[in-house]
Amino acid sequence: MSEAELVLRSTRVITPEGTRAASVAVTGEKITAVLPYDAPVPAGARLEDVGDHVVLPGLVDTHVHVNDPGRTEWEGFWTATRAAAAGGITTLVDMPLNSLPPTTTVDHLRTKQKVAADKAHIDVGFWGGALPDNVGDLRPLHEAGVFGFKAFLSPSGVDEFPHLDQEQLARSLAEIAGFGGLLIVHAEDPHHLAAAPQHGGPKYTDFLASRPRDAEDTAIAALIAQARRLDARVHVLHLSSSDALPLIAEARADGVRVTVETCPHYLTLTAEEVPDGASEFKCCPPIREAANQDLLWQALADGTIDCVVTDHSPSTADLKTDDFATAWGGISGLQLSLSAVWTEARERGHGLEDVVRWMSSNTARLVGLDTRKGAIAAGCDADFAVLAPDETFTVDPAALQHRNRVTAYAGKTLYGVVKSTWLRGQRIVADGAFTEPKGQLLSRT
Numbered sequence: 001m002s003e004a005e006l007v008l009r010s011t012r013v014i015t016p017e018g019t020r021a022a023s024v025a026v027t028g029e030k031i032t033a034v035l036p037y038d039a040p041v042p043a044g045a046r047l048e049d050v051g052d053h054v055v056l057p058g059l060v061d062t063h064v065h066v067n068d069p070g071r072t073e074w075e076g077f078w079t080a081t082r083a084a085a086a087g088g089i090t091t092l093v094d095m096p097l098n099s100l101p102p103t104t105t106v107d108h109l110r111t112k113q114k115v116a117a118d119k120a121h122i123d124v125g126f127w128g129g130a131l132p133d134n135v136g137d138l139r140p141l142h143e144a145g146v147f148g149f150k151a152f153l154s155p156s157g158v159d160e161f162p163h164l165d166q167e168q169l170a171r172s173l174a175e176i177a178g179f180g181g182l183l184i185v186h187a188e189d190p191h192h193l194a195a196a197p198q199h200g201g202p203k204y205t206d207f208l209a210s211r212p213r214d215a216e217d218t219a220i221a222a223l224i225a226q227a228r229r230l231d232a233r234v235h236v237l238h239l240s241s242s243d244a245l246p247l248i249a250e251a252r253a254d255g256v257r258v259t260v261e262t263c264p265h266y267l268t269l270t271a272e273e274v275p276d277g278a279s280e281f282k283c284c285p286p287i288r289e290a291a292n293q294d295l296l297w298q299a300l301a302d303g304t305i306d307c308v309v310t311d312h313s314p315s316t317a318d319l320k321t322d323d324f325a326t327a328w329g330g331i332s333g334l335q336l337s338l339s340a341v342w343t344e345a346r347e348r349g350h351g352l353e354d355v356v357r358w359m360s361s362n363t364a365r366l367v368g369l370d371t372r373k374g375a376i377a378a379g380c381d382a383d384f385a386v387l388a389p390d391e392t393f394t395v396d397p398a399a400l401q402h403r404n405r406v407t408a409y410a411g412k413t414l415y416g417v418v419k420s421t422w423l424r425g426q427r428i429v430a431d432g433a434f435t436e437p438k439g440q441l442l443s444r445t
């Protein structure tokens with residue numbers, strides 16, 4: 001390790017082989033070695049000893065709506081990436097909506113990259129969008145470096161991003177499979193949604209009834225059928241309905257290439273606790289009952305669900321009205337996701353290694369960044385979150401970094417305080433103080 005410039009030392013470093021006392025040697029932007037705890041520090045290297053704080057690989061959040069440019073009053077790259085950095089996230093992949101333009105052509109991708117370039121506090125990649133009329137744009141976007149394509153099977157919430165019907169889905173998926181790409185899908189069936197009771201108003205039970213589980217289950221079944229027929233690779237976004245788990249597990253056992261994510265809010269908040277009119281809890285698909293949540297945790301434990309991602313999707317506060325039917329749907333979770341998931345995970349007997357697998361290693365693998373991100377191992381980027389896992393804090397909206405400080409977690413006491421976040425060898429946040437943006441734009445490799 002004679003060339004190390006930095007040695008990060010802790011009694012608890014989470015590596016792919018488990019948690020151990022170690023000294024992590026860093027040169028430039030890369031981890032060069034994971035050494036024994038008491039390995040001598042080479043002359044000229046700086047030692048950062050974080051004691052008993054846990055060093056984990058920076059989280060990789062593959063589901064974030066930054067909304068920049070075009071709806072920057074909802075969220076922007078500067079604020080979103082600061083919130084992410086404060087929460088121990090070092091890589092995010094931006095969704096193709098709700099920015100204007102959406103990321104549906106190479107020109108639009110270039111526009112977004114230009115906007116993000118000097119505002120990103122963490123590394124940022126991009127998903128493309130699959131629309132009814134842009135099949136011809138998919139391959140150029142793939143070649144330009146997007147990590148895959150998002151499609152909706154029901155209305156997205158914004159007019160410029162229409163959803164695909166089954167025929168259009170088949171066409172886009174065939175095209176994407178043709179170049180070995182990945183389709184990620186918001187899976188709710190529009191016919192089941194239309195058939196559900198649509199009462200509107202402030203009652204959460206009415207909202208929940210308007211987005212039933214079978215809308216998810218039906219859409220996922222149809223997606224799996226298409227993936228099977230085309231031998232295509234698909235990913236189910238933000239799974240909420242536990243009823244869909246058996247069919248997903250069965251498809252995977254059959255060799256269908258389907259992966260699944262869920263979100264902190266489905267894992268830590270329940271329908272039973274949502275106050276009427278509290279649309280900071282509104283997202284689609286919705287937060288469901290506690291019994292449903294238990295099954296999602298079971299599916300994380302047995303590997304049916306691969307990843308946990310935020311689906312951070314903010315709006316201005318005025319769009320979060322007390323009518324669940326018309327309020328903006330989206331929960332802002334970037335800064336709190338690690339602590340929220342860890343708080344519930346520890347309660348349920350999971351370790352931080354599990355959280356790292358769900359929120360860093362598996363998400364990195366989803367987007368093919370696993371040779372660079374999601375692990376503390378020689379050759380990987382020196383991205384770290386330093387966490388005090390047994391310290392608690394109470395969520396104060398005023399302390400949040402995302403643009404509109406609306407949160408479903410206000411007043412909750414959470415375990416896990418992020419002490420510092422490191423991006424490619426540089427400390428970018430320490431005790432709430434940020435450096436200038438040092439994020440890079442990432443492309444599919």
Ligand SMILES: [Zn+2]
Binds near residue numbers: 065
């Ligand atoms: Zn989303």
